[in-house]
Amino acid sequence: MNISVKKIGVIGLGLIGGSIARALKRSDKNYIIKAWDKDKKNLEQGFEEKVIDEYIFSIKEGFFECDVIFLCIPVFAMKEILDELLISISPNCILTDVGSTKSDVVALINEMKVKNPFIGGHPLAGSEKSGFAASRANLFENAYYCLTPTENTDDEILKKLRDIVTDLGAIPIDMTPSEHDRVTAAISHVPHVIAASLVNLIDELDSPDNVMKTISAGGFKDLTRIASASPGLWAGICLSNREKILDTLLSFREGLKRFENDLESRNRKSIEEFFASAREIRNALSDGKNIFQKTYAITVDVDDRPGIIALIATALANKNINIKNIGILNSRETEEGALEIQFESEESRLQGLETLSRLGYQAKLKE
Structure with a gap:
């Protein structure tokens, strides 16, 4: 199968969608990019800046020539968009999303009996800012980009999408939708929950003169920085990945309970081992060891x-x-x-x- 990709659609021209368009335009592949967004100003700005070649007002009619379409929209909006999109696009058009949970999306694709090839995607890159104005061409440079093929995914289609991810400047990683959700629950979703919990804890424990908030220093602020993220976005993510997050929280609570027991029994050896193990593992995170590609x-x-x-x-x-x-x-x-x-x-x-x-x-x- 010889798959040629020339025309790319982007539905949702915000931070991620806008950055995808910018990165592909910066590549040497001469992609033609069409985009739709609920905010007309984003489309006009993208067109004026030559980030997109054409903006679309009707999802039902505007993407029929596209070879690949990036669905840069929340999971809750996916069904409504797909209902319109699937009316006119080519049956060979590759669909991919950019959400941070995958199992729910795959379940929706199966439930809707979508015939088009679909491969879930999740760029592990972002910004504390949002919207098209915050998008940039180098957002994905050297960032991991998860692709979640299923047992029905054609190898040639996966290869083509991997090539496009590489054109973004990112490093593609393949994993199953379930494994992706398990991994992101541990490295992203639960850390957000913990950060928010710590901030709320300080608020509950603080004195009327707010001394805790006043003297909270770099370590606490670094640890809880991600608690500043969008509440609506993270409520949606947590509900979408509910089972994997609950499993991870259970493991986390078990670890805290072991530490609590060691502290109550004044088990200095176990407490030191707890911190030593964490230090060793944390330092290894910056070792550059990469199981996904040769370095x-x-x-x-x-x-x-x-x-x-x-x-x-x-x-x-x-x-x-x-x-x-x-x-x-x-x-x-x-x-x-x-x-x-x-x-x-x-x-x-x-x-x-x-x-x-x-x-x-x-x-x-x-x-």
């Missing part, structure tokens, strides 16, 4: 000081060596740190190693 990385011994990343990045840019990812890797317990740099290919990695070594940096390949 081409080097490490550089540097002082952890302001400007060092920019200095090294500039040196590589001067040699036209493109960096995929870069960051300081250490636990902040020593003054010395290791800089890890990831490249797009083995050739770029070797060029980067040679360039930095010649400049006097202690660089080595990371296996």
Whole structure:
């Protein structure tokens, strides 16, 4: 099967939909992009900025030529949109969404007996801002983008969608809808619940003069930053992923209960092990270890000081060596740190190693 993708539809030209359109327009594939949004101003702005080629007022008629359509809308609005969309689109048009839960969407697609190929999608990127005005072409750069094929998904269709995700600048990851919802419950949804719970707890425990809120410092604010997210959005997400979130909360409560028991019994050894395990796992999160695709990385011994990343990045840019990812890797317990740099290919990695070594940096390949 030879699948050609030229015309792409975007339904919902907000932060995610607008960023998809911008990123695809920035690529070298000459995509033609059509868009619909309930806010006409978003469409007019997108057209004026040449982010989209055409804006659509009628979902029933406007997307009939599209090869792929991104459904950048909430799950609760999906059925109404699909009822109109499916009237006229080609039976070969690929449909994909961008929501943070997948099982409900797949269930809806099956319930509606949608004949078009559908693959759920979830870009693990976003912003505290919302709307088309906040969209940007680099929103997905080096971000993971989950695709959730089912047992009925055609391999060629999945490959084509993976190619488009790569054109966004993102890193595609395949997993089942159920696994996706289990993973996002643990790494995203429950952390939002915990952050909101901590903020509400401080409000309940605070004195009339608000001393807790007044002196809450960086650590507390960093930990609870995500509690500032949209209440309506997160209520919808939690209800959509209800079962997986409840399972994860049960595991979380069991862990808290074990800690509570250790604290009551003054079990210092277990308490230290609790924090040591968390520290080790947390530090490993920034190790750059990637089970989904091969990485081409080097490490550089540097002082952890302001400007060092920019200095090294500039040196590589001067040699036209493109960096995929870069960051300081250490636990902040020593003054010395290791800089890890990831490249797009083995050739770029070797060029980067040679360039930095010649400049006097202690660089080595990371296996």
